[in-house]
Amino acid sequence: MKQVFTGIAELHTPRERLEQAAFAVQDGRFVWVGAEADLPEEYRGWPRTDLGGRGVLPGLVDAHTHLVYGGNRLDEYLKRARGERYEAILAAGGGIYATVRATGAASEDELYEEARARAQLFLAQGVTALEIKSGYGLLPEAELKMLRVIRRLGETLPQRVFPTLLAHVVPGGWEREEYVAMFTAELIPEVARSGLAQAVDVFCDPGAFTLEETRRILEAALSHGLKVKLHAEQIAHTGATRLAAELGALSADHLEQSTPQDWQALAASGTIGTVLPGAAVILRKPFPKARAMWDAGVRVAIATDHNPGSSPLYSPWLAMQLTMSLGRLSAEEALFAHTENAALALGRANLGRIAVGSRADFVVVDSTSALMPLYQWGHTPIHSTYVGGRRVFRAASPGSLP
Numbered sequence: 001m002k003q004v005f006t007g008i009a010e011l012h013t014p015r016e017r018l019e020q021a022a023f024a025v026q027d028g029r030f031v032w033v034g035a036e037a038d039l040p041e042e043y044r045g046w047p048r049t050d051l052g053g054r055g056v057l058p059g060l061v062d063a064h065t066h067l068v069y070g071g072n073r074l075d076e077y078l079k080r081a082r083g084e085r086y087e088a089i090l091a092a093g094g095g096i097y098a099t100v101r102a103t104g105a106a107s108e109d110e111l112y113e114e115a116r117a118r119a120q121l122f123l124a125q126g127v128t129a130l131e132i133k134s135g136y137g138l139l140p141e142a143e144l145k146m147l148r149v150i151r152r153l154g155e156t157l158p159q160r161v162f163p164t165l166l167a168h169v170v171p172g173g174w175e176r177e178e179y180v181a182m183f184t185a186e187l188i189p190e191v192a193r194s195g196l197a198q199a200v201d202v203f204c205d206p207g208a209f210t211l212e213e214t215r216r217i218l219e220a221a222l223s224h225g226l227k228v229k230l231h232a233e234q235i236a237h238t239g240a241t242r243l244a245a246e247l248g249a250l251s252a253d254h255l256e257q258s259t260p261q262d263w264q265a266l267a268a269s270g271t272i273g274t275v276l277p278g279a280a281v282i283l284r285k286p287f288p289k290a291r292a293m294w295d296a297g298v299r300v301a302i303a304t305d306h307n308p309g310s311s312p313l314y315s316p317w318l319a320m321q322l323t324m325s326l327g328r329l330s331a332e333e334a335l336f337a338h339t340e341n342a343a344l345a346l347g348r349a350n351l352g353r354i355a356v357g358s359r360a361d362f363v364v365v366d367s368t369s370a371l372m373p374l375y376q377w378g379h380t381p382i383h384s385t386y387v388g389g390r391r392v393f394r395a396a397s398p399g400s401l402p
């Protein structure tokens with residue numbers, strides 16, 4: 001399939017900003033990007049799509065979501081808003097355990113349909129690739145059930161889906177040692193063999209897994225050829241970020257309690273530092289120091305951490321806006337963090353960029369200004385979303401161009 005896209009008032013690649021731009025797409029990849037006036041002769045005869053003088057951005061990449069779950073935790077959200085602590089709710093059997101029960105009670109079809117509806121809301125905001133974690137099953141069969149739902153999403157959603165097996169908490173009735181042994185000796189080999197996950201993630205924090213347990217789980221994952229990533233330094237400082245750097249993890253995520261030494265380790269290893277603004281703000285925790293991390297040489301990514309408890313966040317744009325205001329990134333840096341750097345957090349250098357050789361995933365903004373969605377809080381002017389050069393979403397009633 002060959003196609004040329006023109007009528008782009010402003011393009012952020014995100015490395016560069018171009019005006020009056022155009023690009024050519026062949027077989028789902030960008031083969032030329034530049035000023036429309038410079039469109040080479042060889043592409044002039046290709047079928048054209050005029051984007052109407054709008055802004056265009058790379059498709060957003062959400063590299064950290066828990067999109068598959070049963071039920072919701074509105075009750076807990078209201079309690080926390082009244083000042084109850086999450087740790088107390090968790091200790092009383094709520095929190096993650098409430099979602100584990102609701103997810104266990106739901107059928108695979110129900111989990112699939114609910115997650116598909118959520119993914120559609122993300123598509124409408126320009127998210128063209130997303131990671132989805134298991135972790136609300138805990139027991140082997142229940143984790144595999146979640147991963148099968150994620151695989152089905154990957155087969156049917158317009159977006160690219162990256163499945164991750166998450167070691168979330170030790171289930172009730174299990175000895176810690178017994179659970180870690182099962183996870184490393186049975187679940188990880190089974191997941192690797194069946195191809196149900198590309199990466200393994202561990203929630204390394206008080207109440208979840210210790211640093212030593214985390215190391216054992218991640219080393220087992222690496223030995224089976226899976227990539228690794230971490231929930232690191234969210235509630236307490238555990239050393240998980242430096243472990244991520246040491247093991248060559250794709251990313252260390254959260255980082256609310258991370259230190260300058262942690263940032264040096266990330267910068268030196270190339271492990272992405274992913275900030276999750278939703279969880280930090282909703283749980284009223286310190287906001288990750290995105291500016292200082294960026295300046296220390298960390299490749300910073302932003303993700304929604306969409307989940308029913310700590311981050312019922314449906315907007316990557318709000319995640320970027322919060323990181324601009326509270327994490328002190330510029331708009332261009334926030335965009336970079338939710339596109340190119342987020343793609344690297346998935347291990348995919350060919351996503352999140354509008355550049356020759358990259359997958360032709362992009363968002364058409366319903367404005368002449370490509371960064372308008374970062375300026376407008378609470379209203380996201382998206383015109384359409386493309387994956388592999390194919391339009392997979394179009395707003396029902398796009399507004400007139402401001």
Ligand SMILES: [Zn+2]
Pocket residue numbers: 064066231305307
């Ligand atoms: Zn998470």
